[in-house]
Amino acid sequence: MKTARNVLTVIVLVSSLPLCGTLSAAQEPIGATVFDSMDQVELWQPKDGAVCGQATERRLEGTGAVKLSFTAQPGTWPCIERRVRPQDWSRYTHLTFQCYAETDGPELPRRAMVVVVYSNNRKAFASVDSLKQGAWVTVAVPLGPLADAVNLSEVTRLKFSAASGFRAGSKTAFYIDNVMLIAAASDTHPAEPKRVVEAPAPKAVPGEKLPLILKINPMKRADFDGATVPAIAEPMDKLGGRVCRGEFENYAFIINPKRELRGVTVTWGDLRGPATIPAAAVDARIAKVWWVAHRLARMGSSRLKKTPWRLWKPRLVADVLVHDDALIRVRRNVPAASRPELAREEVLNEIRVGRGDRYVVVNRADVPFPADATVYDADRLQPFDIPRGLKKQIWLTVDVPDDVPSGTYRTTIVLKASGRPLAAFPLEIEVLPFDLEPPGMVYGLYYRGRFDIPPRGRAPDNYAKTMEQYRLELADMRDHGIPYPGCQINLSARGPKMLDQILDIYEELGLATDRFFYLRDQLLLRHEPGEIQRLVATWSEVLKRHNPKGVFYCYALDERRGEAITAQIPKWDAIHAAGGKVFASISVGQFAYTRGKLDVPVLHGGQMVEDQRMDRGFDAEHRAEIELYRQSGHCEFWSYAHPFPAIEDPELFRRNYGTAMWRAGYTGMMLWTYQSNPTATLFNDFCYDNYRNCTLAFPITGGLLATVQWEGLREAVDDMRYLRTLQKAADAAGRRSEIDRWLRSLDFSTGDLDRIRARFIDKTLELFRAKYKKVNESERSPQ
Incomplete structure (x- = not known):
């Protein structure tokens, strides 16, 4: 051997x-x-x-x-x-x-x-x-x-x-x-019929010969399982990069100890530079590993529909970001050799409820989440332990102030265990001398939250919200670059004052009001054209009081096909007559049935697979469909389910809802969904036959648990903001055609997105320097 x-x-x-x-x-x-x-x-x-x-x-x-x-x-x-x-x-x-x-x-x-x-x-x-x-x-x-x-x-x-x-x-x-x-x-010990062991408990391979601290790109898929060091991890020198004012940027590192560590703390001070960025602008969270549903092999969509998720294998992967490591724990029931009927091990995700040490299982259909349970995470990173043979991945999110001067800012990240020094390394960011433009795309989400109905218990819910939770979630969408949350509050029943209240909240939180997306397709199911026209005219009038250019968008019947689309057109006409517009999720191949009257098609991505790319395979059909709509006078084409938010892959979301989506011809997205599961299955990834838990940020009591794909989506928006900033700089320099040719040469489907963004920055700085040089020369020339 x-x-x-x-x-x-x-x-x-x-x-x-x-x-x-x-x-x-x-x-x-x-x-x-x-x-x-x-x-x-x-x-x-x-x-x-x-x-x-x-x-x-x-x-x-x-x-x-x-x-x-x-x-x-x-x-x-x-x-x-x-x-x-x-x-x-x-x-x-x-x-x-x-x-x-x-x-x-x-x-x-x-x-x-x-x-x-x-x-x-x-x-x-x-x-x-x-x-x-x-x-x-x-x-x-x-x-x-x-x-x-x-x-x-x-x-x-x-x-x-x-x-x-x-x-x-x-x-x-x-x-x-x-x-x-x-x-x-x-x-498994043969004498025990069944035992519960902590998971993950795998032997630390690799890691034994690797450094204690390794840096890892949080926007790359790593499938970190808490036991092995991903291949993309590198020895730590420093964390940081180039950022713009008003941007949130993520960095990450892995702690890879050779022995058990207890009471690990991560601290830092203010970032010093031309000014001071307060330490509170940096947030540290643990990328928490838990069990998720995972299919055994690649399969097409036809087989996907026949293969229940519950029959597929679970796996451990870092998915949610938490401040308190003890909030979630993972376990497994291992079948013993004496119990051959237990052919598969049972995997358990447990979450702490209340303020004590009580945990409940959250990934079994026969164990509904208690309606009276509360779930609390800490506001800041808490001390944590790392058992022997395991690792921890820590995410740092820097919220760059809007008014900070450009320049380099530094601080030191200090790690201690049981109060003793463990490691230290620099965090260094360079704030760029330009501000980012809007992304130039419509970024919206299907959002089911509503504050007009009382919560059914104290437990977190994806539907019934307290006003505090509703505002917190809208602010979270804003901070992730999503200015257009869909609304499912029943305006037909609540009246125009409810719309006024919602728009007041949008304005207070800095959300957009030039478009309002009404997601209740019951408007078309329960009302005739005349009543629809009256309601939409009233709502449009309220919207224009808040924004004179505001347009009210009504959701058509969801994912209809064939003549079921055409049958809606008289009601679409009523919406148009009232000054509104119509948008709806729709599949490829249905253009002819819309008669050119669907203002915004939200094209279904087609699959829920893990390796989608916007310009491959099925998407050739999407390009052809977009062209049909474009030729009929449409100018907006949005994407969703490309993929659904169930896949723990920040790079995939960054790519498919950012520059790759733009390259494929889309002008926006309306993604299903911010939160999908009701309270009983809120944290359960194994509750549906053919779908997983499509949640970007899990609601908890007075807070949220972000997922890694949610952070990837924010980077998608930022990539588009950097691209639009470059295009605007090119316009000002009279070099737009040159920059557009260069953009067409880039590989957005498989290229390294960090390198592409770096090139955006370099090109933008080059254009700004050329502009300033030209201005300075003109000021020095004789008049």
Whole structure:
């Protein structure tokens, strides 16, 4: 058996499977078998355009690694596979291998490889996340979850395949070595029929040879599970970057201790520079790991509808941001060997209720959330413990004041454990000398919250709100760049004074009033055209008292098709006659039924998959649909469900609701939804057959728990603000056509969004400097 030397030891997360690359504290390795030392290339067969060869230039030990090289082409899946006589893998827990990747493209796709295990004609897939270009990476694929799809006691073939996402024409090579099967001990004591253990409890692999503090880009998907260090983490030098006044910016780091730590604190002082940014402008939160629903393998939308989420595997991932680490805890009930009927382990998310130590399970359908329960988080980060073998990810959010002078501001982040110094590093931001423009896109949300009905209990609710909670949530949307919350308060029953009150709140909080989005499609269900025209005329008059340019938008019947769309047109005409407009969610292929009278189509993204990109696959249909609306005189096209807010991937939300959405031709979004589940299933990701919990910020008593995707959406808005600022600077410099040509050359679908924003900033600074230089020269010239 080969021994890997000088290998970047990173257990890569296999995104379609839970707990990938982790072993519980009780799961010590007890055996290993070499499946293939990769010294005999003739055992592997290339397919679908792949070239297979022995690579001596990249090897760990032995003759060499097997090289899978290919030139990416649309619709192909280059791969190598090895067929074997039936082998029994059922006693093994992991398939491991080492991979070195290189490509002539700008970077590897986030999911660059798929591992496929066959049992005769059945197969199971595992997507490999975060291969590192130019370095050896160790990949561990847990075999247990594959048992649902294949018979592990009769494995007949293994395949390594390129995933989708490579730029057409790019040349890529994978060097694969040391393919092994690993057996680990069970973490269940045979004498116990069932026991409850804390989770996660996996052995810290990797991390033992990594620094105590590592920085990590919070806007990159890392699938942090609390036990392993993501491949994208880097040794800490400092945190920070370039920001603008009025911007919220996130930074993150991981604490990777070699021993148990207790009473960990994170503190900092004022940021000093040309002026002072108070320490209170920085907020620290823990990226809390809990169980989420996760499908086993990639599937199309047709199969998605037939596969209940409750049958899919759970996984641990950092999703919610909390100040008090003890607010949420995760556990699992492990079935014992003596209880074979418990084929699957039960995973539990528990949340603390009240001010004491009482916890309730929140992810089981048979355990509804108590209607009288309160849930409190702290206002600031509380001391926390890190058990041996685990890690913590800390997010820092800097709220840059609107009036701070440009320049560099610094402070020091200090970590202590049990009162003793642990680590310290600088936080340094550069406030840029220009202010950001609005994004130039409509950013709205479906919002079900309403303060006109009394809450049904003391428990948090996505629907009935206290006035305090209602205002807090609207302010949260504003701070995340969403100025257009939809309204579901029944204005037909409450009258124009209710609309006046809502608009007063919008104005006090700084939300937009040039458009008002009324989300109750009951307006069309319960009223005839004449009554609709009267109501909309009254509401439009109230809106114009607050904003003379205000337009009242009415929601048509939700997601209708065919003649059910056309049948609404007389009521749409009544809305238009009253000065209002009509918007509605609608699927691709329904344009003809609108007769050109739907003012704003909110186009359904089509799927709830985890690797959507705005300009791939299904979106070609969306582009064609947008063009049909454009040719009929429409100028607004919004997106939603692209994806739903259930996926813990800030980068995906930043990309798909930011520059990629703009590139695809959309002019805005109306995303379902800010909060989706009622009180009984408020925090439950496993409560629906075909959908997950579509929540961006969980309501708690007098507060909110933001999700990482919610923060990603804020970055999407900021990316558009930087883009619009660049375009405005180009207009002022008379260089707009040049900048637009340059923008068309950028890859918004797969490019590094941080690098793209940096280039926006560089170009904007260049234009401002050229403008100031021209002004100064004109002032010095003789008159």
